[in-house]
Amino acid sequence: MDAFRLLTRSTKLKPASSASDSRLPSTGKAANPQLFRTAETDKLESAKNGKKRKRSAAVQQDEEDVPDLDFFSSNKRPAASVTETAVATEDDEKVSAQDAVSDDDDSMDEVERRTILNSHKIKVTDMRDLEEIQVQPTSSTDSKKKKKKSKKEEAPTLSKKEQKRARRLFPEPLLNFKELRSKYKISSRLAENVAEQGFTVPTEVQLGTLPLLLGEPSEPDLLVVAPTGSGKTLSFLIPVINKIVRHHHSNPDEHGILSLVVAPTRELASQIVNEGRKLVAGTGVKITLMRKGMRVGDDGDAGANVLEENNEESSGSEDEDAENKPAKERANIPVTKSDILVTTPLMLVNALSANRTTTMATLPLVRSLVMDEADVLLDPLFREQTLDIWKSCSHPDLRVGLWSATMGSNIEDLTKSTIRERLGDLGQKPSDPHALLRLVVGLKDSAIPNIDHKLVYAATEQGKLMGLRQLLRPAAASASDIRLRPPFLIFTQTIPRAVALHSELKYDIPAEAGGSSRIAVLHSDLSDGQRSDIMRDFRKGEIWILVTTDLLARGVDFRGINGVVNYDIPNSAAVYVHRVGRTGRAGREGGIAVTYYTKEDIPYVKSIANIIDVSEKLRGGEEGDKSIQKWLLDALPNLSKNSKKDMKRHGVKARQAPRLTDKEDDGKGARGMRISTKSGFERRMENNKRGAIEASRNRKAAAATSGNVSDAGSWGGLDD
Numbered sequence: 271m272d273a274f275r276l277l278t279r280s281t282k283l284k285p286a287s288s289a290s291d292s293r294l295p296s297t298g299k300a301a302n303p304q305l306f307r308t309a310e311t312d313k314l315e316s317a318k319n320g321k322k323r324k325r326s327a328a329v330q331q332d333e334e335d336v337p338d339l340d341f342f343s344s345n346k347r348p349a350a351s352v353t354e355t356a357v358a359t360e361d362d363e364k365v366s367a368q369d370a371v372s373d374d375d376d377s378m379d380e381v382e383r384r385t386i387l388n389s390h391k392i393k394v395t396d397m398r399d400l401e402e403i404q405v406q407p408t409s410s411t412d413s414k415k416k417k418k419k420s421k422k423e424e425a426p427t428l429s430k431k432e433q434k435r436a437r438r439l440f441p442e443p444l445l446n447f448k449e450l451r452s453k454y455k456i457s458s459r460l461a462e463n464v465a466e467q468g469f470t471v472p473t474e475v476q477l478g479t480l481p482l483l484l485g486e487p488s489e490p491d492l493l494v495v496a497p498t499g500s501g502k503t504l505s506f507l508i509p510v511i512n513k514i515v516r517h518h519h520s521n522p523d524e525h526g527i528l529s530l531v532v533a534p535t536r537e538l539a540s541q542i543v544n545e546g547r548k549l550v551a552g553t554g555v556k557i558t559l560m561r562k563g564m565r566v567g568d569d570g571d572a573g574a575n576v577l578e579e580n581n582e583e584s585s586g587s588e589d590e591d592a593e594n595k596p597a598k599e600r601a602n603i604p605v606t607k608s609d610i611l612v613t614t615p616l617m618l619v620n621a622l623s624a625n626r627t628t629t630m631a632t633l634p635l636v637r638s639l640v641m642d643e644a645d646v647l648l649d650p651l652f653r654e655q656t657l658d659i660w661k662s663c664s665h666p667d668l669r670v671g672l673w674s675a676t677m678g679s680n681i682e683d684l685t686k687s688t689i690r691e692r693l694g695d696l697g698q699k700p701s702d703p704h705a706l707l708r709l710v711v712g713l714k715d716s717a718i719p720n721i722d723h724k725l726v727y728a729a730t731e732q733g734k735l736m737g738l739r740q741l742l743r744p745a746a747a748s749a750s751d752i753r754l755r756p757p758f759l760i761f762t763q764t765i766p767r768a769v770a771l772h773s774e775l776k777y778d779i780p781a782e783a784g785g786s787s788r789i790a791v792l793h794s795d796l797s798d799g800q801r802s803d804i805m806r807d808f809r810k811g812e813i814w815i816l817v818t819t820d821l822l823a824r825g826v827d828f829r830g831i832n833g834v835v836n837y838d839i840p841n842s843a844a845v846y847v848h849r850v851g852r853t854g855r856a857g858r859e860g861g862i863a864v865t866y867y868t869k870e871d872i873p874y875v876k877s878i879a880n881i882i883d884v885s886e887k888l889r890g891g892e893e894g895d896k897s898i899q900k901w902l903l904d905a906l907p908n909l910s911k912n913s914k915k916d917m918k919r920h921g922v923k924a925r926q927a928p929r930l931t932d933k934e935d936d937g938k939g940a941r942g943m944r945i946s947t948k949s950g951f952e953r954r955m956e957n958n959k960r961g962a963i964e965a966s967r968n969r970k971a972a973a974a975t976s977g978n979v980s981d982a983g984s985w986g987g988l989d990d
């Protein structure tokens with residue numbers, strides 16, 4: 271069904287030409303998901319790939335001759351006899367050796383590595399203190415003296431520029447997904463699962479991080495800042511899963527939660543589990559979504575943390591939550607063991623501390639802690655919970671990964687100090703010294719360059735509503751140059767505003783197009799079950815327009831959405847980056863981000879205009895094509911640090927007023943910020959009517975309690 275056709279019924283407006291149609295995110299995936307590359311590197315990479323293909327043909331032939339070379343094979347395989355396993359292991363090692371030879375031959379020199387990394391705008395930095403970097407750990411004990419000497423001698427002599435240079439790294443990039451198996455020796459089943467996803471080219475973040483996390487010498491702690499929709503999920507899941515497959519192989523008796531993935535919202539956590547399930551199939555690794563009422567307990571034998579849950583494959587709707595089961599039934603829930611637990615911070619903290627009634631239990635087996643949307647997890651809102659979780663991971667060899675499209679330097683400092691503190695608290699040293707690296711793709715904290723940004727001055731709230739109606743009714747689109755096709759998202763500042771906007775727009779979609787069922791509202795006041803249903807229907811294309819709050823601003827991947835409307839301006843530049851990043855995912859072109867602003871918003875617009883300006887510069891093109899002109903940037907006021915902080919916490923104050931919906935509106939407060947097209951007279955009439963109904967209800971209720979009305983429940987009141 272063509273949503274545009276239905277919305278433009280009985281108008282002369284023609285759908286966009288097929289050429290521009292094919293550039294919409296909803297029309298399918300981009301041929302190349304990478305955001306940054308040059309023709310020169312394309313050549314270099316394909317030359318490298320071509321060389322590798324020729325070389326590996328012989329190796330591949332050998333691999334095909336050997337039935338199954340899965341060194342880390344899961345227990346799904348029929349129990350192989352000892353000799354069989356030994357043969358397979360030897361064979362696998364043989365292939366590894368052959369691969370190693372070809373890899374050595376193919377390994378890139380520094381110039382090639384630099385060229386590829388630079389053209390993809392990938393920057394890797396060692397975040398440790400310079401002394402730690404310069405003084406590489408050596409096994410000899412007498413090196414201590416040398417270390418002290420070099421600290422004194424070298425560190426102060428370097429200029430800032432030199433220090434920067436000393437920190438900069440140029441690790442080998444991943445050229446194609448086949449290298450995951452041939453070069454980095456990941457489990458063959460995992461490699462198959464990756465191949466089944468049908469991805470042809472690794473995105474920049476995959477190209478840069480996978481070799482760091484899978485390669486030698488030692489897995490680092492890693493901070494990653496990479497654009498929205500650039501495939502960070504796959505980048506952290508592959509190494510986590512592979513590490514567990516290896517762990518199962520080397521420690522077959524140790525079971526329990528080996529990896530934690532923390533995400534700020536239930537929607538994102540659930541999406542990560544879905545992605546994870548595709549990757550773990552057949553590997554023997556289990557991934558589970560933390561749900562209310564689940565208990566993370568001690569299994570008593572190996573001292574491992576295991577998870578009690580009712581059904582790990584369930585979709586997670588509310589009525590399936592373990593919490594809702596009677597106590598007796600819960601006691602009978604079989605204890606299952608999960609390797610990867612995906613959770614929101616509060617849910618795990620509550621489980622580890624019996625709803626904050628006990629001290630936090632520890633998670634002694636966890637070796638990988640992934641924080642997705644790390645900057646928000648370490649923001650004051652979640653910070654305490656996230657740090658509690660981090661510190662509850664008591665294994666000395668824990669590695670952390672912090673991932674986001676935006677990350678302030680305060681997060682980097684907090685990461686460094688927490689790593690240090692945690693090790694201090696443990697009183698143990700990791701068995702393997704490792705680095706803390708930061709990998710940035712593109713420009714830090716910038717919006718993706720492959721979408722069109724429209725910053726629209728609407729003057730008033732009424733103006734915004736009119737503008738949005740024009741988007742919903744493309745017949746009126748001639749009044750503006752924006753043509754936004756469903757499906758799209760609309761963001762508001764608060765839940766009441768999302769609810770009010772939804773009620774206002776509900777009947778704007780013609781019945782022939784599905785009417786009010788095509789538009790929905792999603793926010794955190796809805797039950798988990800309602801939230802899951804709406805997410806499912808939006809993904810299936812049954813809902814075309816979703817009004818929401820910042821609940822969906824981060825991480826959520828609706829692959830083919832054509833645009834994002836910021837009905838209310840975002841609270842910060844970072845929120846803008848994340849909200850608009852719901853479109854244009856995996857390199858898809860043609861996504862549109864519309865941001866309305868009113869007179870009240872003017873003080874807050876500059877940071878957003880700056881983000882748009884940088885994104886347009888990243889994209890290149892003519893000065894005249896830019897949506898943000900220099901005069902506008904110069905004219906917009908700068909915001910003080912305190913006002914920025916205040917805006918981040920509360921949003922535009924006037925919109926924060928509690929009485930905002932028609933129902934609650936007393937006609938006085940926040941008048942200018944109301945979401946409604948009704949006149950003052952209509953509103954007054956409605957309020958009078960509502961008052962009369964309320965008074966009548968109260969009279970009846972009073973009569974019922976004094977025994978004068980025999981069946982108060984049978985009176986339904988008037989419909990308002």
Ligand SMILES: Nc1ncnc2c1ncn2[C@@H]1O[C@H](COP(=O)(O)OP(=O)(O)OP(=O)(O)O)[C@@H](O)[C@H]1O
Pocket residue numbers: 303469470471472473476496497498499500501502503504674675824825826827829851855856
């Ligand atoms: N190599 C690839 N080629 C094509 N598509 C890919 C590739 N890797 C991942 N994708 C797809 O890209 C989309 C975005 O991936 P993902 O959700 O991991 O992005 P993200 O970087 O985590 O974004 P955000 O910052 O918004 O959380 C997903 O639909 C995913 O399946």
